[in-house]
Amino acid sequence: MASSIPASSIPDGAARARPGFAAYLLREGRWLASIAALALVLFALAAVVAPWLYSWETATRVQLGSALLAPSPAHWLGTDELGRDLVARVVWGARITLVVAVSSVAIALVAGVALGAVCGFYPGRASSLGMGLVDFMLAFPRTLFAIMLVTVAGNSILSLVLAIGISTIPVYARLFYAPVMAMRRREFVLASRAIGASDTRLLLAHILPNLLSLLIVQSTLSLAEAILIGSGLSFLGLGPPPPTPEWGVMIAGSRAHIVAHPHVILAPGCALFLVILSFNLVGDALRDYVDPRSRGRP
Amino acid sequence: MSVRSFPAIAWRAGRALALAALAALPLALPAQTLRFVQGTDLDTLDPAVTRSTPSHIVLRHVFNRLVAWDGPKLQKIVPELADSWTLSADGKTWTFRLHHGVKFHDGTPFNAAAVKANLDRLRDPALGSPNRSHYGPIESVSTPSDDTVVVATSQPMPTLLEVLAEPWSSINSPAAIEKYGKAYGRHPVGTGPYGFKSWVQNEKVVIERNPDYYGKPGKPQSIEFRPVPEGSARVIELETGNADVVTHLPPESADEIRKSGKAELQVVPSSYQVFFELNTAKAPFDDVRMRKAVNLAIDRKAIVEKILNGYGKVPQSLIPPGVQASQSFAPYAFDPKQARKLIHEVYPRGFDGTLVLWTSSGRYEKDRAVAEAVQGYLNDVGLKTEFKVWEWAAYQKTLYRAQPGGTGKGSNDANLWLLGTGITDADTRLRRKLVAGDSSNLTGYNNPKVEALMKEASSEMSYDKRIAKYGEVQRIVWQDAPYSIPLFDQVQLVGVRKGVKGIVIYPDEVVDMTGATLP
Numbered sequence: 001m002a003s004s005i006p007a008s009s010i011p012d013g014a015a016r017a018r019p020g021f022a023a024y025l026l027r028e029g030r031w032l033a034s035i036a037a038l039a040l041v042l043f044a045l046a047a048v049v050a051p052w053l054y055s056w057e058t059a060t061r062v063q064l065g066s067a068l069l070a071p072s073p074a075h076w077l078g079t080d081e082l083g084r085d086l087v088a089r090v091v092w093g094a095r096i097t098l099v100v101a102v103s104s105v106a107i108a109l110v111a112g113v114a115l116g117a118v119c120g121f122y123p124g125r126a127s128s129l130g131m132g133l134v135d136f137m138l139a140f141p142r143t144l145f146a147i148m149l150v151t152v153a154g155n156s157i158l159s160l161v162l163a164i165g166i167s168t169i170p171v172y173a174r175l176f177y178a179p180v181m182a183m184r185r186r187e188f189v190l191a192s193r194a195i196g197a198s199d200t201r202l203l204l205a206h207i208l209p210n211l212l213s214l215l216i217v218q219s220t221l222s223l224a225e226a227i228l229i230g231s232g233l234s235f236l237g238l239g240p241p242p243p244t245p246e247w248g249v250m251i252a253g254s255r256a257h258i259v260a261h262p263h264v265i266l267a268p269g270c271a272l273f274l275v276i277l278s279f280n281l282v283g284d285a286l287r288d289y290v291d292p293r294s295r296g297r298p
Numbered sequence: 299m300s301v302r303s304f305p306a307i308a309w310r311a312g313r314a315l316a317l318a319a320l321a322a323l324p325l326a327l328p329a330q331t332l333r334f335v336q337g338t339d340l341d342t343l344d345p346a347v348t349r350s351t352p353s354h355i356v357l358r359h360v361f362n363r364l365v366a367w368d369g370p371k372l373q374k375i376v377p378e379l380a381d382s383w384t385l386s387a388d389g390k391t392w393t394f395r396l397h398h399g400v401k402f403h404d405g406t407p408f409n410a411a412a413v414k415a416n417l418d419r420l421r422d423p424a425l426g427s428p429n430r431s432h433y434g435p436i437e438s439v440s441t442p443s444d445d446t447v448v449v450a451t452s453q454p455m456p457t458l459l460e461v462l463a464e465p466w467s468s469i470n471s472p473a474a475i476e477k478y479g480k481a482y483g484r485h486p487v488g489t490g491p492y493g494f495k496s497w498v499q500n501e502k503v504v505i506e507r508n509p510d511y512y513g514k515p516g517k518p519q520s521i522e523f524r525p526v527p528e529g530s531a532r533v534i535e536l537e538t539g540n541a542d543v544v545t546h547l548p549p550e551s552a553d554e555i556r557k558s559g560k561a562e563l564q565v566v567p568s569s570y571q572v573f574f575e576l577n578t579a580k581a582p583f584d585d586v587r588m589r590k591a592v593n594l595a596i597d598r599k600a601i602v603e604k605i606l607n608g609y610g611k612v613p614q615s616l617i618p619p620g621v622q623a624s625q626s627f628a629p630y631a632f633d634p635k636q637a638r639k640l641i642h643e644v645y646p647r648g649f650d651g652t653l654v655l656w657t658s659s660g661r662y663e664k665d666r667a668v669a670e671a672v673q674g675y676l677n678d679v680g681l682k683t684e685f686k687v688w689e690w691a692a693y694q695k696t697l698y699r700a701q702p703g704g705t706g707k708g709s710n711d712a713n714l715w716l717l718g719t720g721i722t723d724a725d726t727r728l729r730r731k732l733v734a735g736d737s738s739n740l741t742g743y744n745n746p747k748v749e750a751l752m753k754e755a756s757s758e759m760s761y762d763k764r765i766a767k768y769g770e771v772q773r774i775v776w777q778d779a780p781y782s783i784p785l786f787d788q789v790q791l792v793g794v795r796k797g798v799k800g801i802v803i804y805p806d807e808v809v810d811m812t813g814a815t816l817p
Contacts, residue, residue, distance in 0.1 A: 062674025064600035081605065082671055155686065237659065241685040242670045253667065256529060256550050 024289050033285035036278035043275050046091050047098040054088035060243035068261050077267045080254060082243075086267040089245035093268060096246050097275070100161055101226040105219055107165030112172025113208070113215070119173070120180030121203055131177060134170040142167045142229060143236070150238045157240045160233060164226050175218055176211065183207050213290035220286055224279030231272055247272045330519035332798075332814050335532055335541040337660075338690075339500050339525040342483030345468035346420050346427045351720065351807045354465045356503055356523055358808050359516070360403075361468035361488035364394060364413065364447075365459055370804045372622060372722055375459045379408065379469055379489065380447075389454030389759045394447045400512045402471035403493040410441035415472040417449070429466040431737070432457075432726060435756075454757045456764050460622075460723045465808075491516035491812050500525060516812040517800065527660070536561050536793040542816065543801055543809060547791040549607035549663065561793045569621045569805040570720035570788035571613055572662045574655075574672060575731075577713050578781060579742035582649045589780045591640035592714075595679045596672060597632040602786050605667050609791060613784040615772045616728070620805050623724035623768035627776045630784075637679045652682045656697075656715040661690050663788050669716050672785070686712075697740055709740040718788070720806045724768045725755065732771065732781065743781040747774055 019027070025034045046053075063083035071078040077086035115134065119127035146163035153159040183189060184207065192206055233239055234248030242249065247268040254264035340353040345361055348354070364380040367373075377383075380394040400408035417439045420427055435455040440448045449458065461467060474487035486494050491513065492505040503523040507516045524541070526532045529548035535541040537560050547555065547563070555563050576583040576592070583589050602610040611618070614626040641649065653676065657669035666687060673683050688696070697715060699708035709715060721727040730738035732748050748771050755767040775781060792809070794801055797817025802810040 060674075061677070062671050064597065064604040064671060067604040081667055082674065083604070237687055237689075241687060242666075243673065243685070256548050258530070259554055260550055 021286065021289055025285060030285050033281045036281035037285075039274060039278040040282060043094055043278070044098065047095040050091045050095040053091055054085070056092070058085055059088040059092040059245050060084065062243070068257065068264065070261075071263055078261075078263045080250070080264050081257060081261075084243075084245075086264065089250060090247075090267050090271050092245045093247045093250060093271065094275075096157065096240070096244065097227055097230065097272075100157060100164065100230045101223045104161045104164035104168065104226045104230070105222045107161070108168030108172055108222065109215070109219060111165075112169040113176050115169065116173035116176030117180045117203055117208065120177040121184055121199065121207070123181060131173070134173045134177075137167070138170040138174070140167070143233070146233050146238050150233075155237075155239065155241045157244070160230055160239050163233065163238070164229050167229075168222060168226065171222065172218065175214065179211055179214065180207055183210065217283060217287045217290060220279055220283035224276045224283065227272070227279070228276055332518040332521045332543070332811055332816060333541045334521060334523045334809070334811065335526050335535050335544045336523065337525065337527055337529070337532065337546045340497075340503065340523075343486040343494065343497065343503075344483035345466050345470065345486070345488075346416075346425060346429065347483060348466070349428050352523075352525070354806075354808050356505065357465050357468055357486070357488075358490075358810055359492040359505055359521060359812060360486055360490045360494050361465075361470070362490050362513075363464075363467050363469065364396075364462045366463050370802060371620070372805070375463055379413075383459075389456075390451050392449040392451075392458060394449070396445045396447065397512065398445060400489050401510060402474070402487050402489050403508060404471050404474050404487045406471045406473040406487075408469070408489055409444050410447045411444075412472050413447045413469060414439045414441050415475075416467075416469050419470075419475065420466070427466065429464070432461045432464070432466075454759050456755075456757070456759050456761070457723070457725045460725065464723065464726075492521060495520070514812075517815055518811065521811055533793075536795065539795060542795045542798045542814075543811065544793040545790065545807070545809065546663075547793050549609040549791060552607065552609065552791060555793055559796070561795050564790075564792045564794060564801075564803065565609065566790040566792060566803045567618070567620050567805055568720065568788040568790045568807060569618055569722045570662070570718050570807065571616070571618050572665065572668065572716065572718040572785050572788060573613075574669075574714045574716050574783040574785065575709070575741045576780075576782055577709060577741055578744075579710070580713075581651065582644065582653075583713060585644050586779050587640045587644050588649075591637040591644075591679070592676060592681075593630045593780055593783055594633045594637040594640070596630070596675045596783060596785070598629065598786060599632070601668055601671055605664050605671060606786065606789075609789045610663065611787040611789065613787050615776055616782075616784065617724060617768075617772060618787040618805075621722050621724070621727075623765045623772070625769050625772045625776075627773065634675075634679050641679060641681070648680055650682075652684050653713040654684050654686070654711065656686050656688060656693070656712045658690050658693050658716060659687050661693075662716070662718045663786075665716055665718075668785060672783070698737070707740045714783070715740075716785075720788075722806045724765070725752075728752065728768060728771055732775065741781050745774070745779055748779075 025037065061084065066079050066083040067081055069075055069079040075085050075087070077090065079085055080089065115130060119130040145167050149163045150159045153162070189202055189206055192202055230239070231246070231248030234246045235252045237252070239246050239249055250268040251265055257264050336352050336355065338352050340356065341350050342348050343353060343356060345357050362379045364378060365375050366378040368376045379397050379400065381397050383392060383394045385392055396410060396413065402408060406412070417433070417436065419425055421430060421433045421436060423430070435451040435453055437450045437452045442448060451458065468488060471487035474485065475482050478485045484497055491508055491511045493508045495504040495506045497503045501524070504520055506520045507518070526535055529546070530551065532544050533547060533551045533555065536544040536555065537558050539560065552563055555561055576589050578584055598612045602608065602612055612629045614629055615624060617624040619626065655669065655673055657666055659666040673685055676683055696708040719727060729752055730736050732743055732745070733739060733752050734744040734749065751767045751771050755764050758764040758767060790803060790807055792803055799815050800813040802813070804810065
C-alpha cells in the first residue's frame with residue numbers, strides 16, 4: 001500500500017507546505033475518513049482517561065451475582081460471564097490495545113528504519129546480507145514467532161509487544177531501503193556532501209526528513225495491523241493473563257455465550273472492528289494527502 | 299401379454315427396485331455405524347499405560363478385565379473373564395477360575411498364561427506404567443493349570459478386585475504385545491465385543507463388532523470415535539446429525555440443544571471433582587488456618603449457578619456422591635469476613651507475597667473461568683495473585699515433574715493449581731493425593747492421622763470397616779486439615795441423537811455403547 005509511493009515523486013519539504021490533515025479531510029469532503037479520524041481521537045482519549053472513568057477494580061473485580069446481565073442504564077453494554085461491566089472493560093481494553101500497538105510499532109519503526117536506511121545508504125555485501133535477513137524474517141510465520149517468544153518470556157503485555165514489534169521490523173526495513181538508496185544520489189544530498197556534511201548528518205538531516213510522510217502513512221497502517229495481530233495472539237492465549245481486559249482475551253472468553261448472550265462478544269468485537277477500520281480509513285486518506293499525484297482528486 | 303407391456307413392467311419393476319434400494323441405503327448404512335464425538339484425542343490405546351478417559355471409552359469396547367463393576371452405580375464387583383474366585387484364610391492368596399473358550403481378536407487363546415503375562419507386564423518397571431503402584435502388594439502370579447490363576451500378595455490386599463476392575467487391568471493378547479512391541483498402543487488386541495480397526499491421529503478411531511465374542515454381542519456393526527476440541531463445534535455435530543453421541547457439551551448450550559428437538563440431553567452425575575490444590579510445603583499454605591481461610595473465601599454456589607449454568611454441584615466431600623466411600627459433610631460456608639479474620643491471625647499485617655495460581659484451559663468444565671472467579675475471591679479477601687493459563691500437556695508435564703526441594707515436584711513454583719479427578723476407587727483416589735511420598739501427591743500434604751488410617755485401610759479385609767476408614771480420612775481432611783479448595787462436582791452433559799437408545803454412561807465419564815440401537 002504505502003510502499004507504492006515512489007520516493008522520487010515526493011518533493012523536498014512538501015509536507016511542510018501543505019494545509020493540515022483535518023482541513024484537507026473537510027475540504028475534500030472525505031466524510032468517512034473524517035468520522036474514522038474522530039473515532040480514533042475518541043479511542044485515544046478513552047485509552048488515556050480510562051483510569052479516571054473506571055477504576056481498575058471495576059474492570060477486573062469478579063462479581064458473579066451480576067454475571068451476563070443484558071445492557072441496561074446501570075451497565076450500558078451489559079456484563080460479562082464473571083459479572084464485570086463491559087464498558088469499563090472495553091475502555092480499559094482500549095488503553096491496553098493502544099499501549100501494545102504504539103509500543104510495538106515504535107520498536108519496529110526505530111529498528112526497521114535504522115536497518116533499512118543504513119543498508120540503503122551503504123549498499124554492498126553487508127547491506128545485501130542485512131536485507132537477506134529481513135527477507136528471512138518476512139518469511140517467518142508471526143504466530144510461530146510469538147509462540148516461541150511467549151514460551152520463553154511468559155504471558156505478558158511485554159512479550160506481546162516484543163512479538164509484534166520484532167516481527168514488524170522487516171516491513172519498515174524494506175520500505176526505507178529503496179528510497180534511501182535512490183535519494184543518496186539526489187542533487188541536494190550530493191550538494192550537502194560537497195560542503196562536507198557527514199554521513200550521519202546526510203541521513204538524519206537531509207534524507208530521512210524527506211521520507212517522513214512515508215513513515216506516517218505506514219505507521220497508521222502498522223498500528224491497525226498491530227492491533228489485529230495483538231488481539232489475535234491474545235485470543236489464542238498468548239497475550240496478557242486474566243483478569244487483564246484485553247479485547248482478544250475478552251472475545252476468547254465470551255465465545256461460549258455467542259448464542260445466548262451475544263452482547264458479551266459484541267462489545268469487544270465491535271470495538272476492535274471499529275478501531276481497525278478507522279485506522280485503515282485514516283491511513284488511506286493520509287496516503288492520498290501526502291501523495292501529491294492524488295491531490296485535487298475527488 | 300402385449301409386446302409393449304413387457305418393457306413397461308420391467309421398467310416399473312426396475313424403478314421399484316431402485317427406489318427400494320435408494321430407500322434402504324440411507325437407512326441401512328448409518329444403522330451400521332455409531333458415531334461418538336468427544337473433546338480430546340486419545341494418548342494411547344495400551345490399557346496398561348493410558349490414564350485418560352477418552353482412551354478408556356474405546357478400551358471399554360475392545361477389552362475385558364478379569365472382573366468388572368456391575369453397572370454405573372458401582373454396587374458390586376461381578377465376574378467377567380474370571381468365572382469365580384476364592385480367597386485363602388490368611389487373606390493373601392487369591393485363586394481365579396477363568397472362563398473357557400475365549401479367544402483374542404488375533405486368534406490367540408485366552409488362558410492363565412495370558413493373564414500372568416498381563417499382570418507381570420503391568421508390574422514390570424521397564425514398562426513404566428503410571429498405574430504400577432496399585433499392584434505393589436502383589437508378590438507373584440502363578441498358573442497351576444490352564445484355567446487357574448493364583449495371585450499371592452505380601453499382605454492382605456483388600457483392594458485387589460477393585461484394581462482388577464480398573465481399565466488398566468484389561469487383558470491384552472500376549473502375542474500382539476510381542477508382535478507390535480513399542481507400537482502396541484496403536485494396535486490393541488483384546489477379547490472384547492469390538493475389535494480395533496484403525497486410528498488416524500486427531501481424526502478418528504474405528505472399532506468393529508467381534509463376530510466371535512464369547513459374551514453378549516455388541517449391537518452396532520462398528521463404532522467411530524472422533525475428537526472435536528471446540529465445545530460449540532461439538533454442539534453443531536450433534537444438531538446437524540453428524541454424531542450420535544456427544545460428550546462434554548458446554549453448559550450454556552443445554553437450552554439450545556433441548557429446544558432443537560434433534561437430540562436428547564442426558565444430565566448424568568459424574569465422579570469428577572474440580573479443585574485447586576494448595577502447596578502445603580511453603581508459605582502461606584503451610585499454615586492450616588490459611589488453607590481454611592481460602593476455603594471460606596469462595597462462593598461455590600455462585601460459581602455453580604453463574605459459571606456452570608447450574609450444571610454442577612457444590613462439593614460436600616473430597617469424593618462426590620455416587621462414588622465408592624463418598625461422604626457428605628456440610629459444604630464450606632461462604633464467609634469472607636471469617637476468611638479475613640483467619641488471614642489476619644496468621645499474618646497480622648497481611649500476607650505480602652503474591653500467590654501464583656495455575657490453571658488449565660478446556661480440560662475441565664469451564665476451568666479457566668472458574669479459576670478467574672477464584673482469583674477474584676482471593677483478591678477480595680486481600681490476597682495478591684498472579685495468574686497463569688497452561689496448555690494441558692505442558693501443564694501435566696510440569697506439575698508431575700520431579701524436582702529437588704519443596705514438594706519435590708514441578709508444582710513447587712506455584713501456590714495453587716487447578717486439577718480434577720474422576721477416579722472411582724476410593725483407595726486410589728485418596729492415597730495418591732494424601733499419602734506422603736506418592737508420585738501424585740503434589741501438595742506435599744503430610745498428616746500422621748491420615749497416614750495411619752490409610753495404612754490400616756490397606757490391609758483391612760472387612761469391606762465395611764475399610765470404607766469407614768476412608769470416610770474418616772475424608773472427615774479429617776474436610777473439617778480439620780484441608781489440602782485443597784474443592785470447587786465443584788462436575789455433571790456430565792451428554793447429547794444423544796433422537797432415537798438412539800441403549801447408551802450407558804458411567805460416573806467416571808466412560809460411555810458404554812455396546813448395547814446401543816440406532817433409529
